[in-house]
Amino acid sequence: xxxxxxxxxxxxxxxxxxxxxxxxxxxxxxxxxxxxxxxxxxxxxxxxxxxxxxxxxxxxxxxxxxxxxxxxxxxxxxxxxxxxxxxxxxxxxxxxxxxxxxxxxxxxxxxxxxxxxxxxxxxxxxxxxxxxxxxxxxxxxxxxxxxxxxxxxxxxxxxxxxxxxxxxxxxxxxxxxxxxxxxxxxxxxxxxxxxxxxxxxxxxxxxxxxxxxxxxxxxxxxxxxxxxxxxxxxxxxxxxxxxxxxxxxxxxxxxxxxxxxxxxxxxxxxxxxxxxxxxxxxxxxxxxxxxxxxxxxxxxxxxxxxxxxxxxxxxx
Amino acid sequence: xxxxxxxxxxxxxxxxxxxxxxxxxxxxxxxxxxxxxxxxxxxxxxxxxxxxxxxxxxxxxxxxxxxxxxxxxxxxxxxxxxxxxxxxxxxxxxxxxxxxxxxxxxxxxxxxxxxxxxxxxxxxxxxxxxxxxxxxxxxxxxxxxxxxxxxxxxxxxxxxxxxxxxxxxxxxxxxxxxxxxxxxxxxxxxxxxxxxxxxxxxxxxxxxxxxxxxxxxxxxxxxxxxxxxxxxxxxxxxxxxxxxxxxxxxxxxxxxxxxxxxxxxxxxxxxxxxxxxxxxxxxxxxxxxxxxxxxxxxxxxxxxxxxxxxxxxxxx
Numbered sequence: 017x018x019x020x021x022x023x024x025x026x027x028x029x030x031x032x033x034x035x036x037x038x039x040x041x042x043x044x045x046x047x048x049x050x051x052x053x054x055x056x057x058x059x060x061x062x063x064x065x066x067x068x069x070x071x072x073x074x075x076x077x078x079x080x081x082x083x084x085x086x087x088x089x090x091x092x093x094x095x096x097x098x099x100x101x102x103x104x105x106x107x108x109x110x111x112x113x114x115x116x117x118x119x120x121x122x123x124x125x126x127x128x129x130x131x132x133x134x135x136x137x138x139x140x141x142x143x144x145x146x147x148x149x150x151x152x153x154x155x156x157x158x159x160x161x162x163x164x165x166x167x168x169x170x171x172x173x174x175x176x177x178x179x180x181x182x183x184x185x186x187x188x189x190x191x192x193x194x195x196x197x198x199x200x201x202x203x204x205x206x207x208x209x210x211x212x213x214x215x216x217x218x219x220x221x222x223x224x225x226x227x228x229x230x231x232x233x234x235x236x237x238x239x240x241x242x243x244x245x246x247x248x249x250x251x252x253x254x255x256x257x258x259x260x261x262x263x264x265x266x267x268x269x270x271x272x273x274x275x276x277x278x279x280x281x282x283x284x285x286x287x288x289x290x291x292x293x294x295x296x297x298x299x300x301x302x303x304x305x306x307x308x309x310x311x312x313x314x315x316x317x318x319x320x321x322x323x324x325x326x327x328x329x330x331x332x
Numbered sequence: 333x334x335x336x337x338x339x340x341x342x343x344x345x346x347x348x349x350x351x352x353x354x355x356x357x358x359x360x361x362x363x364x365x366x367x368x369x370x371x372x373x374x375x376x377x378x379x380x381x382x383x384x385x386x387x388x389x390x391x392x393x394x395x396x397x398x399x400x401x402x403x404x405x406x407x408x409x410x411x412x413x414x415x416x417x418x419x420x421x422x423x424x425x426x427x428x429x430x431x432x433x434x435x436x437x438x439x440x441x442x443x444x445x446x447x448x449x450x451x452x453x454x455x456x457x458x459x460x461x462x463x464x465x466x467x468x469x470x471x472x473x474x475x476x477x478x479x480x481x482x483x484x485x486x487x488x489x490x491x492x493x494x495x496x497x498x499x500x501x502x503x504x505x506x507x508x509x510x511x512x513x514x515x516x517x518x519x520x521x522x523x524x525x526x527x528x529x530x531x532x533x534x535x536x537x538x539x540x541x542x543x544x545x546x547x548x549x550x551x552x553x554x555x556x557x558x559x560x561x562x563x564x565x566x567x568x569x570x571x572x573x574x575x576x577x578x579x580x581x582x583x584x585x586x587x588x589x590x591x592x593x594x595x596x597x598x599x600x601x602x603x604x605x606x607x608x609x610x611x612x613x614x615x616x617x618x619x620x621x622x623x624x625x626x627x628x629x630x631x632x633x634x635x636x637x638x639x640x641x642x643x644x645x646x647x648x
Contacts, residue, residue, distance in 0.1 A: 292607060
């Protein structure tokens with residue numbers, strides 16, 4: 017599978033394509049946090065995006081990039097998390113079928129949300145092979161288009177619109193940091209940032225227990241035998257091949273944080289910004305806190321990716 | 333004490349006065365919540381205001397309404413809650429002293445926040461008489477101006493700017509609902525709303541255990557022998573005299589909700605809007621949920637007043 021990286025033009029097209037459906041999310045500032053950290057922080061609140069996560073942008077762009085003929089057959093993906101839900105919601109905006117392959121044992125609440133958004137669930141064994149086989153089977157039976165969660169040009173382009181918007185809302189940023197899971201967000205955002213201003217330094221925050229992107233960059237090749245172990249459930253995905261290429265081309269520096277650091281930053285975000293954010297999102301603030309000197313005096317954009325939290329089971 | 337109600341012009345002046353210091357808070361929409369409730373809900377997010385509550389608007393307007401001569405002597409209030417903190421922050425924007433009278437036994441975390449904001453604390457016994465005596469003593473010793481939390485013209489005017497802003501962001505609202513404690517917010521917002529459009533229906537949400545405004549309106553006179561008992565800590569204040577007058581003049585209808593209803597609505601707000609809001613704020617959604625038929629098909633503004641929550645002690 018040879019997936020092209022999107023261009024800045026494709027990201028601009030994506031922004032126009034998703035505008036009728038996606039929220040323009042606010043950027044929040046917090047003078048007391050700035051003073052505490054010694055940098056100017058601009059929080060891009062994708063937890064306030066439709067569906068509670070940035071994922072809707074990529075899914076929506078993929079759905080609306082299809083021809084009418086393709087669209088009529090629907091879309092399919094394998095994801096029991098935010099992407100599955102986002103694709104279901106995006107398909108609903110176009111009135112086309114969404115098929116979501118989910119592993120046995122996935123969290124019931126998440127599956128219910130995906131079904132409520134109108135998707136058809138297809139269950140399979142909880143292995144990568146079973147997942148891909150089931151998705152291929154659905155594709156063959158229905159003619160649906162596969163929309164991969166991150167190794168997909170239109171998905172990356174849609175997710176890059178986060179930074180297009182951020183740079184309109186907060187001018188003159190020196191640096192931008194996003195969490196890194198599969199790398200769809202980070203690659204789209206890096207291409208968008210450097211399409212506008214080549215001097216913006218790009219960073220990625222990764223949990224120490226899922227630091228495959230850091231390891232892959234250090235080794236010069238993607239590692240794929242790796243079992244992530246972190247409380248950051250949104251970041252347990254291995255970096256995709258095209259995504260890793262984008263990270264390398266755009267000199268994205270990875271900062272790894274421990275689960276404890278991510279949880280402490282999550283709590284700080286809830287208390288100071290008054291936002292419900294996922295622990296995966298909090299890695300970006302944890303990274304800035306950890307490497308305060310590196311960010312001292314700079315204008316930093318932090319992408320808060322989502323807010324889909326089980327509020328009955330908080331990690332503190 | 334004969335406190336005048338502010339005019340719409342005074343509210344417009346307040347908006348200009350506080351603009352350099354206060355946040356323009358976002359209005360959030362949530363299509364799924366709208367569908368569930370059968371109304372169009374516009375959430376005005378004052379939990380994202382400086383200091384995490386709408387209180388900053390009133391305090392800031394009061395501080396910047398003083399002459400230089402008055403300002404030099406500072407300001408004083410008695411409040412261990414959001415208003416004390418807001419006044420401390422507002423005084424800091426003008427570089428003048430803030431004195432806050434706090435009862436023995438007030439929550440340590442709140443007092444620390446007020447001190448951190450730069451205020452001078454004055455302790456007294458936890459009675460209304462002791463509080464007022466101590467505030468008078470500070471006034472005499474320092475020449476500071478008393479800024480009452482709600483029975484104060486400039487405070488009401490500042491708090492009314494919430495609705496000026498809301499009606500710019502969401503045009504054509506049919507109804508607006510705010511929580512009711514002392515009534516500063518409700519009176520300021522009613523005057524602002526009807527200064528713009530006399531047809532907007534105004535509502536107040538009150539916890540059943542602190543329904544003194546509802547009782548006072550029913551009886552035609554302010555009740556003052558009443559001990560509030562509710563989990564909504566921001567609403568344990570009795571309605572002020574000028575505030576009650578404003579509620580009557582503007583035909584504000586009160587909807588009372590139980591603590592359980594407020595807590596359920598708080599949880600729903602956290603889960604759907606991804607916002608940290610206080611249980612006091614959630615009374616507005618609880619009221620709309622409770623009287624769904626009354627709001628059916630209408631465009632409703634809901635003021636989410638604050639997000640200062642002890643996230644280690646959530647009420648569910």
